[in-house]
Amino acid sequence: MGGRSALWPFYTCVMPELPEVETVVRGLEKHARGDVIESVWIGEKRDLLKSAPEEIAELLTGARIGGVRRMGKHIVVDLAMPENGEARGQWIVHLGMTGKLTVCRPDVDVEKHTHVVARLESGREIRFVDPRRFGKTWVHRSEAGFATGGLEPLEVDLPTFASFFRRRKTPIKSALLNQKLLRGIGNIYADESLFRAGVRPRRSAASLTMDELRRLHGAVREVLTEAIAAGGSSISDYVGADGERGFFQMEHRVYGREGQPCLHCGTPIKRIVVAGRGTHYCRVCQR
DNA sequence: AGGTTGACCTGGACGC
DNA sequence: TGCGTCCAGGTCAACC
Numbered sequence: 001m002g003g004r005s006a007l008w009p010f011y012t013c014v015m016p017e018l019p020e021v022e023t024v025v026r027g028l029e030k031h032a033r034g035d036v037i038e039s040v041w042i043g044e045k046r047d048l049l050k051s052a053p054e055e056i057a058e059l060l061t062g063a064r065i066g067g068v069r070r071m072g073k074h075i076v077v078d079l080a081m082p083e084n085g086e087a088r089g090q091w092i093v094h095l096g097m098t099g100k101l102t103v104c105r106p107d108v109d110v111e112k113h114t115h116v117v118a119r120l121e122s123g124r125e126i127r128f129v130d131p132r133r134f135g136k137t138w139v140h141r142s143e144a145g146f147a148t149g150g151l152e153p154l155e156v157d158l159p160t161f162a163s164f165f166r167r168r169k170t171p172i173k174s175a176l177l178n179q180k181l182l183r184g185i186g187n188i189y190a191d192e193s194l195f196r197a198g199v200r201p202r203r204s205a206a207s208l209t210m211d212e213l214r215r216l217h218g219a220v221r222e223v224l225t226e227a228i229a230a231g232g233s234s235i236s237d238y239v240g241a242d243g244e245r246g247f248f249q250m251e252h253r254v255y256g257r258e259g260q261p262c263l264h265c266g267t268p269i270k271r272i273v274v275a276g277r278g279t280h281y282c283r284v285c286q287r
Numbered sequence: 288a289g290g291t292t293g294a295c296c297t298g299g300a301c302g303c
Numbered sequence: 304t305g306c307g308t309c310c311a312g313g314t315c316a317a318c319c
Contacts, residue, residue, distance in 0.1 A: 097312050132296050134313060170290060187312060
């Protein structure tokens with residue numbers, strides 16, 4: 001971990017999976033929790049909004065940020081009544097592929113593709129920016145709180161993990177990406193986990209042996225934990241920063257390394273398409 | 288019903 | 304230089 005090796009391609013774009021979302025959540029917890037939303041600006045693009053803009057503005061305006069949590073790739077901002085701390089509802093943000101949710105000072109230039117700005121009592125602003133608009137945001141009133149399927153990959157035990165895959169014919173990579181089973185794993189960490197577990201991405205999920213499932217369970221935990229640790233270094237710079245610092249500090253062993261030597265055996269990394277996604281693996285180390 | 292595919296989006300890379 | 308084309312992938316609808 002640490003610096004990016006010269007072997008790696010230079011990524012300019014951030015793909016938010018569980019560790020990146022966790023980093024954003026920790027940044028918001030640190031720099032926005034307890035603050036009160038004074039006013040809300042919502043842009044013209046409606047395809048990102050799953051609640052009416054008036055509803056979002058109404059629920060957010062005047063609310064205190066009681067806490068910020070992650071559920072899979074969803075960011076859950078718990079809103080409270082400022083006077084008594086009573087639950088008021090939740091502001092949900094999904095970053096899609098290119099979304100960013102940052103806390104910044106108001107004098108920082110407003111980026112192109114900024115869709116929501118929440119101005120806080122402290123003077124800071126929470127900004128939701130998403131060029132590609134695969135992201136989504138909406139609100140829930142407290143009586144109908146946000147719920148999502150799937151279990152947290154860092155919390156699930158081995159027997160439950162194994163039970164998800166035992167009877168599935170779909171490729172193991174597709175199953176790892178299925179948010180109704182495990183929530184938060186995306187394309188990059190699916191490839192990285194399968195490499196560390198030594199399992200080929202196209203293998204049918206049901207074909208994995210108990211030993212392979214045990215290795216995969218461990219690999220998923222290891223990869224996500226390392227990535228969160230790498231992202232953690234960006235939190236102190238979160239205010240006013242572009243929010244991207246730290247996201248790609250973890251070295252990828254297979255993702256984006258087509259044709260480059262496997263770090264374990266030297267065989268060129270292969271790239272195939274699984275579940276419509278670019279998929280990278282070592283044909284020698286993964287069976 | 289589980290599994291698979293394409294649509295949604297924009298910016299960047301690439302070819303001519 | 305500039306234009307057209309392709310590709311990236313999270314999620315969901317619409318198929319088989």
